[in-house]
Amino acid sequence: MIYENNSVKELKIAYVGGGSRGWAWTLMNDLAKTRDMSGTVYLYDIDFKAAQNNEVIGNQFPGDNWNYKAVKAAEEVMTGADFVIVSILPGTFDEMESDVHATEKYGIYQSVGDTAGEGGFFRALRTVPMMREIAANVRRYCPHAWVINYTNPMAVCIGALYREFPEIRAYGCCHEVFGTQSLLSNALEEMEGIADVSRQDIAVNVVGVNHFTWFSSAYYRNKDIFEVYARFIDKYYDSGYSKKGLDHWKKDTFANNARVRMDLFRCFGYIAAAGDRHLAEFMDFEDYLIDCKKWMFGLTPVSWRKENLKERLARSERLLSGEAWTLRESGEEGTLQMRALLGLDTMVTNINMPNRGQISNLPYGAVVECNAVFRDGSLTPVMAGEIPESIYPLISRAGRENEATLDAAFSLDLGYAYEKFAELNMLKSLKTEEKQELFETMYRNTEGYLGVYKK
Amino acid sequence: MIYENNSVKELKIAYVGGGSRGWAWTLMNDLAKTRDMSGTVYLYDIDFKAAQNNEVIGNQFPGDNWNYKAVKAAEEVMTGADFVIVSILPGTFDEMESDVHATEKYGIYQSVGDTAGEGGFFRALRTVPMMREIAANVRRYCPHAWVINYTNPMAVCIGALYREFPEIRAYGCCHEVFGTQSLLSNALEEMEGIADVSRQDIAVNVVGVNHFTWFSSAYYRNKDIFEVYARFIDKYYDSGYSKKGLDHWKKDTFANNARVRMDLFRCFGYIAAAGDRHLAEFMDFEDYLIDCKKWMFGLTPVSWRKENLKERLARSERLLSGEAWTLRESGEEGTLQMRALLGLDTMVTNINMPNRGQISNLPYGAVVECNAVFRDGSLTPVMAGEIPESIYPLISRAGRENEATLDAAFSLDLGYAYEKFAELNMLKSLKTEEKQELFETMYRNTEGYLGVYKK
Amino acid sequence: MIYENNSVKELKIAYVGGGSRGWAWTLMNDLAKTRDMSGTVYLYDIDFKAAQNNEVIGNQFPGDNWNYKAVKAAEEVMTGADFVIVSILPGTFDEMESDVHATEKYGIYQSVGDTAGEGGFFRALRTVPMMREIAANVRRYCPHAWVINYTNPMAVCIGALYREFPEIRAYGCCHEVFGTQSLLSNALEEMEGIADVSRQDIAVNVVGVNHFTWFSSAYYRNKDIFEVYARFIDKYYDSGYSKKGLDHWKKDTFANNARVRMDLFRCFGYIAAAGDRHLAEFMDFEDYLIDCKKWMFGLTPVSWRKENLKERLARSERLLSGEAWTLRESGEEGTLQMRALLGLDTMVTNINMPNRGQISNLPYGAVVECNAVFRDGSLTPVMAGEIPESIYPLISRAGRENEATLDAAFSLDLGYAYEKFAELNMLKSLKTEEKQELFETMYRNTEGYLGVYKK
Amino acid sequence: MIYENNSVKELKIAYVGGGSRGWAWTLMNDLAKTRDMSGTVYLYDIDFKAAQNNEVIGNQFPGDNWNYKAVKAAEEVMTGADFVIVSILPGTFDEMESDVHATEKYGIYQSVGDTAGEGGFFRALRTVPMMREIAANVRRYCPHAWVINYTNPMAVCIGALYREFPEIRAYGCCHEVFGTQSLLSNALEEMEGIADVSRQDIAVNVVGVNHFTWFSSAYYRNKDIFEVYARFIDKYYDSGYSKKGLDHWKKDTFANNARVRMDLFRCFGYIAAAGDRHLAEFMDFEDYLIDCKKWMFGLTPVSWRKENLKERLARSERLLSGEAWTLRESGEEGTLQMRALLGLDTMVTNINMPNRGQISNLPYGAVVECNAVFRDGSLTPVMAGEIPESIYPLISRAGRENEATLDAAFSLDLGYAYEKFAELNMLKSLKTEEKQELFETMYRNTEGYLGVYKK
Secondary structure: OEEEOOEEEEEEEEEEOOOOOOHHHHHHHHHHHOOOEEEEEEEEOOOHHHHHHHHHHHHHOOOOOEEEEEOOOHHHHHOOOOEEEEOOOOOOHHHHHHHHHHHHHHOOOOOOOOOOHHHHHHHHHHHHHHHHHHHHHHHHHOOOOEEEEOOOOHHHHHHHHHHHOOOOEEEEOOOHHHHHHHHHHHHHHHHHOOOOOOHHHOEEEEEEEOOEEEEEEEEEOOEEHHHHHHHHHHHHOOOOOOOOOOOHHHHOOOOEOOHHHHHHHHHHOOEEOOOHHHHHOOOOOOHHHHOOOOOOEOOOOHHHHHHHHHHHHHHHHHHHOOOOOOOOOOOOOHHHHHHHHOOOOOEEEEEEEEOOOOEOOOOOOOEEEEEEEEEOOEEEEEOOEOOOHHHHHHHHHHHHHHHHHHHHHHHOEHHHHHHHHHOOHHHOOOOHHHHHHHHHHHHHHHHHHOOOOEO | OEEEOOEEEEEEEEEEOOOOOOHHHHHHHHHHHOOOEEEEEEEEOOOHHHHHHHHHHHHHOOOOOEEEEEOOOHHHHHOOOOEEEEOOOOOOHHHHHHHHHHHHHHOOOOOOOOOOHHHHHHHHHHHHHHHHHHHHHHHHHOOOOEEEEOOOOHHHHHHHHHHHOOOOEEEEOOOHHHHHHHHHHHHHHHHHOOOOOOHHHOEEEEEEEOOEEEEEEEEEOOEEHHHHHHHHHHHHOOOOOOOOOOOHHHHOOOOEOOHHHHHHHHHHOOEEOOOHHHHHOOOOOOHHHHOOOOOOEOOOOHHHHHHHHHHHHHHHHHHHOOOOOOOOOOOOOHHHHHHHHOOOOOEEEEEEEEOOOOEOOOOOOOEEEEEEEEEOOEEEEEOOEOOOHHHHHHHHHHHHHHHHHHHHHHHOEHHHHHHHHHOOHHHOOOOHHHHHHHHHHHHHHHHHHOOOOEO | OEEEOOEEEEEEEEEEOOOOOOHHHHHHHHHHHOOOEEEEEEEEOOOHHHHHHHHHHHHHOOOOOEEEEEOOOHHHHHOOOOEEEEOOOOOOHHHHHHHHHOOHHHOOOOOOOOOOHHHHHHHHHHHHHHHHHHHHHHHHHOOOOEEEEOOOOHHHHHHHHHHHOOOOEEEEOOOHHHHHHHHHHHHHHHHHOOOOOOHHHOEEEEEEEOOEEEEEEEEEOOEEHHHHHHHHHHHHOOOOOOOOOOOHHHHOOOOEOOHHHHHHHHHHOOEEOOOHHHHHOOOOOOHHHHOOOOOOEOOOOHHHHHHHHHHHHHHHHHHHOOOOOOOOOOOOOHHHHHHHHOOOOOEEEEEEEEOOOOEOOOOOOOEEEEEEEEEOOEEEEEOOEOOOHHHHHHHHHHHHHHHHHHHHHHHOEHHHHHHHHHOOHHHOOOOHHHHHHHHHHHHHHHHHHOOOOEO | OEEEOOEEEEEEEEEEOOOOOOHHHHHHHHHHHOOOEEEEEEEEOOOHHHHHHHHHHHHHOOOOOEEEEEOOOHHHHHOOOOEEEEOOOOOOHHHHHHHHHOOHHHOOOOOOOOOOHHHHHHHHHHHHHHHHHHHHHHHHHOOOOEEEEOOOOHHHHHHHHHHHOOOOEEEEOOOHHHHHHHHHHHHHHHHHOOOOOOHHHOEEEEEEEOOEEEEEEEEEOOEEHHHHHHHHHHHHOOOOOOOOOOOHHHHOOOOEOOHHHHHHHHHHOOEEOOOHHHHHOOOOOOHHHHOOOOOOEOOOOHHHHHHHHHHHHHHHHHHHOOOOOOOOOOOOOHHHHHHHHOOOOOEEEEEEEEOOOOEOOOOOOOEEEEEEEEEOOEEEEEOOEOOOHHHHHHHHHHHHHHHHHHHHHHHOEHHHHHHHHHOOHHHOOOOHHHHHHHHHHHHHHHHHHOOOOEO
8 A cells, every 4th residue: 555645545455245235335335435545445255246246336436546356366355455344144045044033933033133142153153164264364365454344243253253363453343333322312412402413422431242232331521321311211211212203113124212222221220232123132031022013123034135135136237237326424434444544543433352351351352342442553442341240141141152152163063063052042941852953953954054064 | 511512611620739830831821722621720739829829820821711719728629620630749859859869879870760769769758648638639529520640750649549549530641652752753754754744643552651651563654663763773873863953962951862762672672652861760771870971861950950940930920920921832631631531522642540451461450551542521541452571571660669669658657668668679789778778868858748657 | 486397386376356255265276276386376455354364264275385475565466476367346246236237227137237238338447447557567567477367347358458558468267158068068968868078078169259159160079069959959948958957047046047048049050158147138139138037047136246245255254264175176267277378288268368360250459259279388369260140240249349348448538438338239228318317327326436537 | 980988980081192102101000009090091092003002001000990992983082081181292203303403404402392492383283283183072072071181382282272172171281390399399408408398398389381380489388498499509500400410411311400490590580490401492591502511401312212212112012011010109190180180189280271360461361381279070270470570571472482383283374384483582593594494394394294284
């Protein structure tokens, strides 16, 4: 790369999973909006055709500071990369269908099924070997590159990258926290009449594991928001709260009325900071999932994802045919983080990395989410402190299950993997035979992606 | 305090040591330049007359956003304070004369004598009881105030505040690091032709204890400055380096040619990041102090300070008589930090606080210096990581001596204090009788401020 | 001291609180039984007459290896001591009456009232200044002595000794754990037919804070006792269990039927390892205390202690008059620990010391109870590991309250002490006015011992 | 296993490397001497014939409590094992010849070449894949077995077992420390006239990494041995010290006169606690190795090992032919540790395990050597505390190189392995081309065992 007049030229970005019809376009959008960075994005994907399509689409994006190039060889993609972006789908939605829905016959429901529980577990079994290969390629071809992961299960993926290559400069980036910052901004407006506070201006101390993150403190200026939020919840606990209308969650599978978050605040005294769909999967309060309508959020069926994919494929076709992309505010932080790592800014935001003491009462090595400082050539977690007492058992368990999942995936041993699977809290109501049957079923459903495991 | 249109009104700052003829005016200067904060500074000083003078001077400063008020009662000063600033002189320059020069008859020289070694030790014995009283008043009158200390010995003072009141929100602020950032900026210009890089744009990872701080990494954009600095040293090692001329150090007792810093980089491979006068006091390389002319820096005699005080008193008179103060760029960060703590900005800079794991191989509780994030209502150290191997013994020893000094001062027991004094590395060449004699002499010289200690 | 033929002569033991009519005689008993140690025990007590009586009594004990000597000056007691034993009553039973019973008018009951909650808090306010004085004397007269504390509140006392003199070689010794080891031995017999297993042969990993200790693992040989204990509880949960008969607890105020312990195992999956009376005081399950009869243990009224004191005084008189003491098996470990510290044995047992990492998810510095190795000149905690998830919130809170109590007592500031008092979990049901009134009452009741606190 | 009358029957020990003609017989010797354990030892070896020979030999050992059985399948060896003993030779002495001597043409000498430096590095490349396979088998067939490793490089082997299977219950056992305990015992006799102190009665606090262990404290009863050792060294520094005569080291390649240890004590103030041959390999004082005659120890040439092997093969033949084995005191602790883990004793001794905080200033996860408590079903490191300042850089570097070696071996990537190799401190005098040439040579020499690595 070359610095010139406060901008950086000739950057090389390796995009693994570059055939994506979602994140890839968001990245193109955000890169196109950046004024002080330019270079080439190498698109790498098992589905090479998809990468080629994105090469065409990317090169049609507004602006001319970025080139896109689909390539087949990992060596070519990675060598000399300044950044490696990882956003892959481990398997197809058919495998995901198994992840999410195979448990339903046992009365166990999942709202997302990509992070924790049995869905996250099998997704991890598929993903970890891919992550190991990516990390091995980083070690070989661009050991000093910054590696930004968007793939789920996030914590397990980050753990896999670091176990495979301990010196890797990787972190995981997730926008779930932002929604709760916005909710607090709404609370400020509703309860205090302080309008138009951008979510970034809510200073939060993030602790936890990905998709089960909490704010142990939240300030707007010198105002402690916990007290405001408590009153906000008193007002909206029953009705729920949504800027887009109280029925919006019935139409948008990703939406919710924050009722789970409100309930968790009342139970534990801290602010749960992911979407309700994610939070519910970590709780023992089973009715969050079984009775989700009461809690005003929906389970996301994989059939929806399949439908949605069709739309995205159609959009891909239109873009290929020359439909213009209108630049928008994506709300994502990836390119802002890159700018900061290049020394063009300083940034403090939440990321996923192995615990080196930033959360003092979780085990060393467990992948945790907390704030970090992005600056010239350095990414440094802040001392996020302790997980508060009341939520410690829940977060500790979630972190422990992530590590167990990682152990299972690294063992490449199905017998051992089953043992870890059988210990998942989400399966605690099942009998041993049911667990075995479920494991067998989920294995058979996704066997095509699990060939590397020894029986 | 009140927020209004992105500014904060009616702040209350309690300034302990508010009769100062140096830091106080710098603070007035920096506050006067601030556009988005206003309020009242309560000046508190044992020398009430001095505080009263500063009340007059402060109220004559340019701008009208700040009022100054000298008060006698700690309760009045502290109650309701948003910030407490501590900048006191423990004793007079007569006591400091003993601190710095009493050892010279034993062939032991000190360049500053306010931080480590025998000078820092006795200064600590005087200062710690004062700090404990300040902390007790904070606990009683304004337990949630931010407490910013400028008093030396910095690490011991911060330690005293936290031992007395573990919940205190105190930190120590020191500008010594800035000079080495500027030196690196010079190196960038000299070796790379990159001019006008402000010191703040050199992103450094600070580790160590106050006045013996080091950079374990330093980046400008993506450029690793270690390599640049190594070449810079190859060029300037013999001559030394100074923007103000190679002889400037002979005229300015605070100046130096960075030869000690260059030598330390060659010895240890990391960038020592305080002024040479301070660094020299922590080293076993005695010729730094004995042969300081060779190393191109001077010992600061207390006679100089006494002369300088006369000048400052004269200036105080002139200011009292109405001489106008011209606002200048002080280079200090205190008011910037306040703005950030109030939520008007985000800031990452180095501060002194007890170790809670931010430096992973130093003991918990030892006061360390490293970077921290200042944001709305929160000050959070970053994970500065390990002290590098090569400098570990030196920094560990310095931290250990600080803690021993603190133990001595908290014991209020002269016998125990002597034991800790006798273990100081700087006295290692003395015989036991000499140590006893020296301790007795230094005690007698400063007895007026040590009445609280039990013989 | 002098080693001769595998025994140690001329030991000096300083006994602070040496006028005691309980522990002192137990120590005399245990020392008399020791074959390989001899020396002099210096008895020190505010009640000098009591110390003198114990001098007479001690010197009449069987055997001639130990001399007893009552002395008045701390300097004489401490100088040259090899061991300092601390077993004091902070105040009289009148003060304790206030500690234990003052809350009853608010419907809050305590079973012991000397450790946690409001009783432990006020007891700590009285005790901590005494402990600081003892630590200061150790620092002055025998800094290398081993200091063994038996005084409650144990954790707070140990914390006070270390805060006052960080280099002190002190630890706290408590026999509460032994009873649960015995209970497990009973379970082995009842469920497995393995009889006569001594409690020492049950290898337990102790974690927690004093009187709220837990076993995170328990083995007899290779047998995991958790499974045995679970079955034992299934059998005895309703009836409770006692070797001395199921009604014994109605007669002996210290006895219980282990129902609280059984219930805690069912709730949390780990073995609570103190007597039920102590455990109940740490729980939120208020009916343990309010409905203690259901749980088959009694609250110990101070009136009982007063009666019991009369008996002990009478016994003291009889002993003074020459009644012979019959040596018995005390079950205490103090003298065994001394032997090990002198290098006559190796011993692994549970003690109270500040956390230096032995419990990895509790804060550094908090006084914790876990196993330690006693050997020649060294006492080294083992890596007890993590507090298990399920019991973490409870133990963390208990430790936090201990530290807050210590902060309160070190502040010597009644206003600050009230703030910490008001945060006690045991008082959570009270209104602010009630808390204030209660504090005021308890203060007035015990004012004679709190003169050092500033209003 | 079955407990009966304070003894354990039907134990199953899996011995990996069971064809050994050294350790295997020592184990047979020590097992034969054990009165309270019996069972079967399964011998597993790549050289099945050697295992079969040891089956015959073992079954001829005195006593009848143990049976020996050579088996071919890992599954049969491991399934149901209570203990797994690992003592393998990674490759033959031809490979070791390369390890030790390939560097000599560059003027770099190694005295052992199996632990650190380039010899240890290549040995690790061969060994780690074998260790991973062993760990994978433990995971599969006997996940709860205790795994005792004797293979070098010890720290790297233990690290490999834990990286492959994080739940493994493995530790490394090494007798190097014992020799220095004996040396201290000699010092007690020579300087204090205290004779016949067994090494076990010297209570030492062990800190460091295997073969570079130190005593941070050493007591005999209440006597601090540091002071005694200092005087001992004053007396014997020049001559060296050996119970077997000052020339004994010239005849016995494993012997030395402790001059390196004495010198290290003078340099650093702590007691280096491995044999001089091992210690020398960790130091920057190159003349220890180059000028080893001056320091009174020898380099162990692999030719000696080859000769010695012939003798051992001959002995094997004799034993096979019925020569009787005379039971002797081996000085090894393995069987004592087993007894303690089975609950037949309590034992405190030094072992190698990953750092979980037992050494507070070394990185988490690095394999360290310190004391641990062996009891019924549990092995718990003690809190060994900090590595002292003066020796911190050396031990930290040694630990760091072990972890880098492990990273290299786990990468299975020769390019990455070379990078780690090139950073070894022992090679610091070589030019890059020389390092490359050396790596290439050592690789080619041992290629037969490195097929799994990717070029």
